[in-house]
Each structure stands twice: as structure tokens, then as C-alpha cells.
Amino acid sequence: MLDYIARRILYAIPILIGVNLITFALFFVVNTPDDMARMQLGIKHVTPEAIEKWKLDKGYDKPLFFNTQKENLRNKLTETIFFEKSIAMFLFEFGRSDDGRDIAEEMKSRMLPSLAIAVPVFFLGLMSYVSFALLMVFFRATYIDFWGMVLCVALMSISGLFYIISGQFLLGKLWRLVPISGYGDGLDVSKFLVLPVIIGILSSAGANIRWYRTIFLEEMNKDYVRTARAKGLAEYLVLFKHVLKNAMIPIMTGAIAVVPLLFMGSLLIESFFGVPGLGSYTIDAINSQDFAIVRSMVFLGSMLYIIGLILTDISYTLVDPRIRLI
């Protein structure tokens, strides 16, 4: 298994280089270093001299990919914005954003608020989706199953924004049970998390419950279920002990892969609830044309996704002893 993991990590390197290259190219198709300078320096009194000074200070005064002014090929390739900005990132030196803040420090401080919402949403969500899906399977082909499905389709059809706005209106404004938005320190944070967590769970409930229900229904027709029933097990034991265990592989595929991405937060929820997480960091950076942050966040996202996929593979071996990673 160690060989397998080592191989997967090595595969990740060209993938990350590719992602970095694509991000770089896409970003600079839309924004030139001059545009970035203007965005940072403001719209008043910006002179060409000020732009040149900014580019020089931030390291954007070189060509993007190929420096024709240099003599040998090595310098032609290395004395470019792409090389200089990329190489440090692979050493996990994210550098400083255009407003001068250290990106790694910023990420650290933003990760916790993102996790404070994403972790409860993930675990409570997973538990409730699986439970509801099993409940629907238990009552399959009854009115509970039918109306449960109708409810799921309805939940799926509603926009995420609607949940947020109506949640804030009902619980925050009309019933005054929780703050409409905000974030706090220590235990104080709990009152701010109630609403976003409920909304986070509810907004994905429809699709997830239906997905898990489908997985469980597929398992229900297998022989071991019939055997379990034949030996006289109660139906809830059949579902929670046998069916759930055997449905773990598809559940793991969906769930474990996103665990590392929980760090990245949720854009919409964080924005509407004023949570200082990582979710809105990238969007803010794109709006302010801060390439250093965009590049770092895309790199981090890609890396976490790759880690998630490796963790998924490893988790298969844990839930199914027949699987070996070689």
C-alpha cells in the first residue's frame, strides 16, 4: 500500500504543475500585470511610473513565460513570472498578497471559521442523510417513501440562496432566535453557527438523501439481506448493520473525497453570514485581481482534492477487506 501511496503522490506533481499552468494562463488572459497594478493603486492619480514601480516591487516586471531578453535558454525560462511565482509555491511558500499580507498566515486564520461550519455540516449532514435514506428504504413503497421522495425533489429544486434568505428571515428576523449573521470567539461562536449549519444541511438534503436511498435500495435486493432476514434479524438491524456496512464503498467515494475540501469553506454561506472563512477568499482575490491569492487557493484546492482521492482509496481497504492497494 505504501508503494501505491508513494506512486499516487508522485502522480500528483505533474497534475499540480498542470493546474498551476492553466490557472496562470487563464488569469493572465483576463488580467495583465498592468491591470493588477492599477487595481491595487486605485483609479486616481495612477501614472505609468507608479505602475512600473509596483510591478518591479511585486515581481511582475518580467515576461510571463519566456524572457527573450536573456542569453541562454535556462534564463529565458527561469527569469519569468511563471517560473518565479510557481517554484516557491511547490515549496509551500505562498508569499504575500498584493495588499502585503502573508497568504499562509491568512489561510491559517481563515481555515478555522470555515471548518467550524463545514465540519458540523458534513458530519451531521452525513448522519441525517444516511438515516433518512435508510428510513425511506425501510418504508419503501409506502406513503412515507413517496412523500419523502416528493420532499427531496422539492428540496433539490430550491436554490441555495433561498434557504439562506428565508432562514435568516424566519429564524433571525421574524422569530429572533439566532443572530442573522456574524461570527464570534470561543463559545460565543455557537450562536452564529446554528443557522448556517441548519441551512448547510438542509440545502443539500434532497440530493443526498435520494442518492443514499438509491445506493441502499440496490443493496436491498442482494442475497445477504434475504439471508439476514431469513435468520430472523429485525429490519432495523438488517438496515443499519448489514445494508449500511455493504453500502459503505459508494458512501466513502462521495464522502471521504470531500473531507479535505472542508477546509476550503462555502462561498455563499460564508458571504451571507459574514463568516471570515476561506470560502470567499478566492472570490475576493479574483475581484481584486490578486493573482498571488488565486494561484495559492487553486493550488491548495487541487492538492486537497488529490489528498481526498488518495484517502478514498485507502478507506476502501478499511471497509472492504477484499480490496488491496498495489
Added chain:
Amino acid sequence: MSIYCLFLLTSCGLSVWNNPYSEKDVQKNVLYSVFSERPKHLDPVQSYSSSEIQFTAQIYEPPLQYHYLKRPFTLIPATATELPTIQYLDENENLISGESVDEVAYSVYQITIIPGILYQPHPAFAKDESDQWLYHQLSEQEIAKASKPADFPRTGTRELVAEDYVYQIKRLAHPRLHSPIFELMADYIIGLREYATLLKQVDSQTMHGHYLDLRKYALNGLEVVDDYTYRIKIKGKYPQFIYWLAMPFFAPIPWEVDLFYSQPGLIKKNLTLDWFPVGTGPYMLTENNPNLRMVLEKNPNFHEERYPVDGMPGDEEKGLLVDANKKLPLIDKVIFTREKENIPRWNKFLQGYYDAAGIGSDSFDQAVQLTGQGEAMVTQEMAEQGIRLETTVAVSTYYMGFNMLNPIVGDGGGSAKEREAARKLRQAISIAVDYEEFISIFANGRGLVAHGPIAPGIIGYRDGKEGMNPIVYDWIDGQAKRKTIKAAKRLLEEAGYPNGINQETGSPLVLYYDVTARSADDKSKLDWMRKQFQKLNIQLVVRSTDYNRFQDKIRKGNAQIFEWGWNADYPDAENFLFLLYGPQQKVSNSGENAANYDNAEYNQLFERMKNMDNNPERQQLIDRMVQVLRYDAPWLWGYHPKDFGLYHAWYQNVKPNRISNNTLKYFKIDGDKRQSKQREWNTPIVGPALIFFVLLVAGSIPAIVAFRRREKSTAILGCIDIKRINNDA
């Protein structure tokens, strides 16, 4: 559920559950404010935008400030003992009167500051018992423990001296700082450009990121006379320079603070002067989390300053002089919470958790109603909550510009006949585009139609008949009435486009309107604009693009008609009129003249006017310049936006304006009133939530019954069930 229980436990100490502030923040004399855009820089040499200046203006004190209540805006001393004394010198540095602008080679501003002013407590000033700096050479362990200045156990202070002001002016030329006004100031302050070159050389020879001690390098245009007096020498006569002395760019920076924050370990931890300002102002930044909240607290070392005792007629009736002569600041703490979205911001204002709010278009009808006379007032609902409306015309102008390099709408055609035709075309369009209607439809009446580039409240602005644009309006029954579309069509015909058809080619007139990429909401605005041009049978083609490309088009002169705006830096006509000064052309000189307007007479008048003191002769020049502009119509003058702000009853001493930014110190809060209203408006309503849970439990009972029945049923029945299900599946 566990979280919810936890929440109930934590909130049991509060009378309301939805209070977004922690108990330690729930104090009486606190102002709860809001910001949407995170500040990028808090270093006064770099910060310029309104999102930054709302903080820096409370912390840093330039030598001058604006009188809080007087209009037009009046400069008064802040840390200075009096307004600067100005000496004018000729080429040979002989003292002259300065009346003749041409003779003035240099102006010397001498500023004397009040002795005894202290900086806020800060570790950069801390010394040990042997008078050695405690934190100027931090060890790695000390740096590791610190995440904010308050993490250092000891603080100190020192007296403000003239050298600190000089130090800050030198920082405009710092090679690692990007001051937006450096290029502008380098044209005036003697030796500033050369100083930048010198510092660049010195910096390249020192270790990267190392402290650059500006005290070692003299700047010719600056002189420290004594501890409390300094001089700034500028080229020629530039009366507007005095306004810059009221901006944080010219606030003092002590060298100790610059050195303290230059330590590489602190920079790595985002502990920089750009993020943790240090000043002598009424407030100091005690919490800096631009993603969540910024907290300003009263500076315990703030010097003696009192609330103004005089204002404008009507100020006393509005209660703006109740606190006359009281010691400032009146509020102990200001909590700025970041709120990116309008809906939660608005709702929290209505709940009493923010003390003031702007009005978004979606909440306008809920908040404001217009009387028959067009006067705005709060709705009944707002009035019942004690909310009041304060309005002010912003010192800004939003206009539609013609690219004067373009052959159809500008002077790019070459021949005098073509230029004359283009001018008439611009005049015709100026009449056709009905900005009164625009303000009514798209700005909810929050604007004042512009008759020229100068905004109201600015020296040089004219009101009433004198201020009317006779090209677009007629004075009828004591008010300006827009000319009829017939007059516009006549001008269009004279321009060679009868009924919008080019009489030489017979083809319809098509014009291009360049705008930045628009949301779906703006579609109606663009449709409206097309209709305005359609009145003259002109086809308007909208060319929408992203902001970068739009800027690019403007810089290269590829746009034909475009939208633009300007917020005044200071309250003088020069700050608007320079936007149309020839040498400021965007295309040829990268200046601020986006329309690329270049009129010899206007340029000449501008050069005379800008160096003159305010007097009737200067006003005459301004009037003539505005007249020239109206005739040439390089802009559709557009409108001056009106700021509408809603304030709770407990928020007092508010006189809004956009020129002076250090106004927090004058505001007052009635904390008792706020607390009682917050309780009244936010009593939790648990009934519906309980009913919901009861219904949920009740709804699950049939499922539980069915479950138990199934579990108790016989195996055979179970088998039948399974068979049926399997068949169904």
C-alpha cells in the same frame, strides 16, 4: 441539536438571543458600525479609498482638519496651532507678496504644532529601566508569541514632534511603498523626486526588507525648524496644497514605529504598519481582523480637543450644538463589523444592532417616501422606530463623456466644420438625455442634475439661474427647464444629421456607448439610454466589456461615449476643472482627462485660476471656464449623487459629508435608549419553532407505529411484503 443546546446555554445571560455581539461588547458608549469592503492599506502613505480612510482618519492626525459643522468646508487646525503661514519666494529666493502668480517661484508652508501631544500607547515606544528600547530588536521567541501589538506586555508613548511629520512626507518617496500621490507631490515638493531616486539606490544596497532610516537622508524641500515647527517648500504657487495637509498622507509617523514594524519576523506574521496604525488621533485600532471586524477604542493619550461651539444656521435646532465645547471623543469604542451582503446588513439595522445604514435600492421603498414637493422623508414604519433620514449632496459627479479624439463626437474630424458639427451633435445629445428622469427612475430621486462639472458645496459652484447650463436648459418660472426635444433635433440638423440621418451619406447615425460588463439589473438602464438617443433617431450601440478592457479602451482613446465619475479630493473647483485640462489628457499624458478635451482658452484660464487665491476674480475665471465647457459639451454633465443615510434615534451629532473623514470623534450614542429598544425589538418568539417541533414529532408517530407493527408482524406476512417489494423494484 447539541449545538443548539450549547447556544441556549451561552445565550442565557442575554435578554435577547439574536444579539450578534458578545457580552464584553455590549457596552453603553459603543458605536456599532459596518463595513463591506476590507481595507487594503492602513498606512497613511498608501491608503486612499473610502474603505480605508474611515479608519485611518480616526487614528492619524494631519496638521489640519475641516470644521465639522461649517459649510462651505472650512479648514481649521488639528494638531497645528494655527493655519500654516505661507511665504512666497522668487527665483532668487527673495520674499515677495505672492499676488503676482508669475513671480512666485517657491511657496514655503510653515506649520507649528501644539506641544504636548502624545502618541497612543504602543510597544514600539516601550523602554526598559535603563532607557533602552524593549522591542526594537525582537528575538525569535518574542516574535513567535506575538500576533498583534497588544501581545507585547509593555507599551510606551512619546511626544509628537515636527520631525514625525517630515518623516512621513519622506515616506511618500519610499521605494517599497506605493503612495498614490507620490507623482502628484513630486511635481510640487522640492526635491521629492530626486529623494525617491536616492532612496532607491540606498535600498538596493541594503538587505532586502531592512529598515530604511529616512532620518539619515535629508530632503531639500523639508526643514525641521524646531521640535514643533517644520517647513515644506513647494514649486510655484499651489493654493490647493493646503487641502492636502488635511489628509492622512501628511499625518505624522514616528521613526520608532517604522523601525519596530520593519523587523522581518513581524512582517512574516502580518504585523506591519500597513495593518496596525499608530497615531495621535482620538481612536486607536485595538482589533484588526478585516475579514470579520475592526475595533477602534478611545486613545487614552488623546490631546485636548473640544466639540465646535458654532455651526451653520439650523444646526442648533437640529441639536448639533448640544455638546458644544465638550471634550472629544464622545464615544468610547467603535465596532465595525464586516457585512458583505445587503440583506443581513439591513435587517440587523432594523433590529437595532447597527446604529446607521445606507439605503439599497431593494429597501428604498420600505425606508423612504417622497412628498408631493419631491422631499424625501422616512416611511411611517421607520418613523415609528425612531429612525431618521439625513441627506447630503455628495461632492461627486457622475457623467457621460465624449471621447474628444473621435471624429464623429469629438474634435478628431480635423476641419473646423467637422468640429462644429460634432459640438452641435454633443449639445443635441445633452438636451435629449433626460437626467431628471434617470435620477427619478434609477436613483430613486437621490441625485441633483449637474449643470457643469463642479459639485455643490465646492468653492466655485454656482446655484440657481447663475448656475444653469443655458445650452440644455431655459430659465422658466424661477427654475431651470430642460429644452425641448425639438431644440435638440434642430441642433442635430445643423450638425448635418437631420432626423438622425447623415445628410452626406444618407446612412443612419450610429454611436457607440462603452460600459463595463453589466449585471442583468443594469439592462434597464442601458435600454433607457438607448431610448434617449432614439428620441433623436440616433442608434446607440452598447459595447459592454470587463473593467480592465474598458480601462484599456479609455487609455488608448478607443471609446466613443463612456460613463465615468469623480469624487472630490478636496473642496475646490480646481479638483473638478482639472479633469478637463488639456495636459491631463488620458491618451497622450495618462492624466485624469478621460474625455481628452483640449481647448486652448480653457487651458489658459485653468492655469491662471489654479494658482489664485479665492476671490471674486477667481470666481469670474471659474464661471468663464464652466461657460466654455458648457458650450463645448465634452461631457453630458450627468448628476451629483445624494447620500441618504438612516440613523437610529440614539445616534446623535450626525452631519454627514464626504470631505472630512475624521468625524467619529463628534458622534454621540445614547446607550440606554439603544439597549431598551434592542430588548423591545428582539424578544425571541419561540412559539412557531415549538409548533414546528411538535408537528415533526406528531408526524413521526404514524411512522413509529408502522415500524413497530412491521417488526411485530409474522414472518410469512413479511415474506409476502418482501416479495411484493422485490417485484415492484
